[in-house]
Amino acid sequence: MTELKPRPTIKDIARLSETSPSTVSAVLTGNWKARRISDALASRIQTVAGEQGYSANRQARGLRRGRSDMIGLIVPMHDHRFFAAAAQSFEAEARGRGWCPIVVSTLRDPAEELRTAERLISHGVDSLVIAGASNPAALGALCRGADVSHVYLDLPGPDAPSVASDNHAGAMLLTDTLLDHAVAGHKGARSRAHFLGGNLDDWASARRIEGFCHAMARRDLPVAPDQVNTCGYAPSRARESVAALCERLGGLPSALFINSVTVFEGAMTYFATLASTEFAGTVIGIYDYDPIASFLPFPVYMVRQNAEALMARAFALIDEGVSGPVLIEIVPDLVPPRTIYAKPFLDLG
Amino acid sequence: MTELKPRPTIKDIARLSETSPSTVSAVLTGNWKARRISDALASRIQTVAGEQGYSANRQARGLRRGRSDMIGLIVPMHDHRFFAAAAQSFEAEARGRGWCPIVVSTLRDPAEELRTAERLISHGVDSLVIAGASNPAALGALCRGADVSHVYLDLPGPDAPSVASDNHAGAMLLTDTLLDHAVAGHKGARSRAHFLGGNLDDWASARRIEGFCHAMARRDLPVAPDQVNTCGYAPSRARESVAALCERLGGLPSALFINSVTVFEGAMTYFATLASTEFAGTVIGIYDYDPIASFLPFPVYMVRQNAEALMARAFALIDEGVSGPVLIEIVPDLVPPRTIYAKPFLDLG
DNA sequence: ATGAAAGCGCTAACAA
DNA sequence: TTGTTAGCGCTTTCAT
Secondary structure, three states: OOOOOOOOOHHHHHHHOOOOHHHHHHHHHOOOOOOOOOHHHHHHHHHHHHHHOOOOOHHHHHHHHOOOOEEEEEEOOOOOHHHHHHHHHHHHHHHHOOOEEEEEEOOOOHHHHHHHHHHHHHOOOOEEEEEOOOOHHHHHHHHHHOOOEEEEEOOOOOOOOEEEEOHHHHHHHHHHHHHHHOOOOOOHHHHOEEEEOEOOOOHHHHHHHHHHHHHHHHOOOOOOHHHEEOOEOOHHHHHHHHHHHHHHHOOOOOEEEEOOHHHHHHHHHHHOOOOHHHHOOOEEEEOOOOOOHHHOOOOEEEEEOOHHHHHHHHHHHHHHOOOOOOEEEEOOEEEOOOOOOOOHHHOOO | OOOOOOOOOHHHHHHHOOOOHHHHHHHHHOOOOOOOOOHHHHHHHHHHHHHHOOOOOHHHHHHHHOOOOEEEEEEOOOOOHHHHHHHHHHHHHHHHOOOEEEEEEOOOOHHHHHHHHHHHHHOOOOEEEEEOOOOHHHHHHHHHHOOOEEEEEOOOOOOOOEEEEOHHHHHHHHHHHHHHHOOOOOOHHHHOEEEEOEOOOOHHHHHHHHHHHHHHHHOOOOOOHHHEEOOEOOHHHHHHHHHHHHHHHOOOOOEEEEOOHHHHHHHHHHHOOOOHHHHOOOEEEEOOOOOOHHHOOOOEEEEEOOHHHHHHHHHHHHHHOOOOOOEEEEOOEEEOOOOOOOOHHHOOO
16 A cells, blocks of 8 residues: 655656656756757657656756746735635636745734745745735845745735725725715714724724715715724624614614624624614615625625735736836725615515 | 845855854754754854844755645635635644645636646645545545645545535534424425525535435425425526525425525525515525624524634644545534524514 | 765756 | 756765
8 A cells, every 4th residue: 555656756757768857857848849859759758757647846946947936825814705805816817827826824913924924935936915914014025035026915015016905995985875875864963974993003994984084074074083983893892882882872873884894793793682673764884795794684885895806906017027116006896785675675664 | 226135045154154054954953952063153053044034945945855844725715714714724723733834726626626736746745635625536646646645624535534514414403403493384385494505416415415304304304306406506596596496385485495605695686575574484594604694684594614623623634644534524513593583673574 | 063965856058 | 959967955964
């Protein structure tokens, strides 16, 4: 049961096809026309290689050539809709170019992020796409030191091209939609729109809040401090915050901008305790996407980051060899409710 | 701006600290006590290495040592709750062992799956975890030929250890739950439970259908052929199927077992056209998980595969050096509805 | 307690 | 048209 025959090397193939390693190498890597090797020899080599199940040792090749044709993607976590979608597009783009895609997550740990980048570089990746970088400055230094081209995704970096979601425009889009669809029936405190979730020191949240305020300002709607509650992303904190808010207002606000699906999940645990009639005059917006949320018995608008477009731009930048710190922003898509909430599920309220 | 200074090698460090490459190597890889190198020299070398920002070239190291400390995870796709969760646990387990985790997807293409495995092997991965293998036989041959230890996850393989979700038990669990909670008000065709989604030639679906039938049989409930509809996983097909079913039955069945969240998504597009009163006597079960689905205005039970537990077992097998074809099955978790549907949202029906 | 030298598998000059 | 040779950066005997 011990098939201890080690993988064949280029030398084995050379011996078996009675030629030399360099010829084998030339034939098997395709630059064979250039060496004007006879068709006979070439096909003989290819046959032998096929029979032996030869496959090049890419560590050796990489060491020798100084490039590996590997490209890495660093994400904060796999278990997240946007990053998972980004990884998917990443693979497609990389494969289309004949590169070997490699995805690694940092478990949201800045130290791990650095270690991961360092490790991928030492394994020879030619380029790196860094999504949601928490320490872009250090990462940039690392990559530059190793002459590894890199692009930032979603969270920009200072030293290299970045392609990010246009959080400002996306937030305006969502806010405008909420305001357009908000029922004008509420009076006083409940008539105002509220923003919930995220952290002020997080670049994306900050820009989204700006967008929210900008859209409000365009309609001459003031935004009081209590209308923006950056309670983080944890469902439990979100639940507390939304409960407190509703208690303060005496009910749901006319429009609620929720900064992520985890925040929404937390809010839902509170909403589930309310009578359905409570939702009559409320429109919810989520800056995030979940396929089922659009089917809830009240209007839920979502904004979905276009991971595919972001990644396509990132690869375009790599293709063009851009290395300066440009920032490309891409407007996300609006996903309207799929329940015709004025009808079925709400024929009930 | 062109910092063309190439990365320092072990040789540079040796020169700068006035010693030899082999000593530097010994010190920097930690087996330095073994060589009884003087503390003075050791710390001198470490200082220099630190100053120079030295980091070993792991391609070279791997080539020489015949192992890379890289471990690969092959998944069908990133953008999928279970596989994303698996990837997340994979990273944690690998990091805990000092290995470099690498995740790659196959875009659900069997040919790509093989190519990916081949490539990871040629880049020197020491082990491979293969999730949702579509061609385990060929993969196994590849791994064995390269002496790469491997474990199958979720879909078992014939030649190496596998750890999978216990689809039979999970389906029984979900079916029992549905039957326990089904309202006995329906008569005739609508009183029967139905299974929707998946493909018969897919191992997981087949086992789930077995589990469904088994649970039914235990209650002396026959399962007619029309109660099982393997319409695939696409939302559009699911919508058609569920619409046809309801038309045939004259309404929703008392219990509906839905084989994945994409099938549920398709079904929802149809459900959204129904009046809420239609759901009065219906219980839905999804063999999959979405955090928002539990908040719908009718009872939705879900089954959630325990990716973390699966991955932990997979690594345990690697640790123990198990290489025979054992199959370990892990029962998934039941997620009950979070809306108290007898109250709020359904105070309406 | 440390250094010299060989070699992992491959590619690319350079010879022939 | 093909073969020989010299490394890529590292680890590991084997000498000292």
